[in-house]
Amino acid sequence: MTVAVAADNAGVDLKNLLARQLDGDPRVGEVLDHGVHDASDDRAYPRLGLAAAETVARGEADRAVLVCGTGIGMCVAANKVEGVRATVAHDSYSVERSVLSNNCQVLTMGARVIGPELAKRLVDEWLGHSFDPSSASAGKVAHITDYERRH
Numbered sequence: 001m002t003v004a005v006a007a008d009n010a011g012v013d014l015k016n017l018l019a020r021q022l023d024g025d026p027r028v029g030e031v032l033d034h035g036v037h038d039a040s041d042d043r044a045y046p047r048l049g050l051a052a053a054e055t056v057a058r059g060e061a062d063r064a065v066l067v068c069g070t071g072i073g074m075c076v077a078a079n080k081v082e083g084v085r086a087t088v089a090h091d092s093y094s095v096e097r098s099v100l101s102n103n104c105q106v107l108t109m110g111a112r113v114i115g116p117e118l119a120k121r122l123v124d125e126w127l128g129h130s131f132d133p134s135s136a137s138a139g140k141v142a143h144i145t146d147y148e149r150r151h
């Protein structure tokens with residue numbers, strides 16, 4: 001799969017760490033890094049997160065990991081992109097359910113909230129989950145997609 005990553009300057013160190021891990025993961029064919037690349041780049045989180053989320057909406061990336069200070073701003077921004085379901089998650093159960101229940105393609109994290117080792121472990125787990133379109137959850141997610149199409 002192709003995974004897009006992005007961060008603002010609060011999240012760049014964690015994003016770079018996760019990008020390296022994703023790069024070495026056999027389940028990941030390509031990592032698309034939308035920046036920022038170092039903390040001297042002070043572009044606001046929506047500019048980075050929206051660009052990465054748009055690659056998911058266009059089908060250029062299967063998933064995205066977005067990092068800011070809390071993960072909240074990246075999540076709010078990514079969810080504005082049509083077709084994107086993003087969640088902030090810092091625990092194993094939420095990461096799992098975000099995929100299995102909600103078919104989220106975008107995981108956001110806060111570098112000021114979670115430590116690097118836990119973040120790496122959760123991203124590793126996240127890659128192992130896939131949504132089952134024949135599950136009972138699929139009809140529930142379809143309500144969201146239908147709403148989006150109608151508005």
Ligand SMILES: O=C(CO)[C@H](O)COP(=O)(O)O
Nearest residue numbers: 010068069070071072073074
């Ligand atoms: O965490 C952020 C947005 O949710 C971002 O890294 C910092 O935003 P700020 O608190 O508005 O500077």
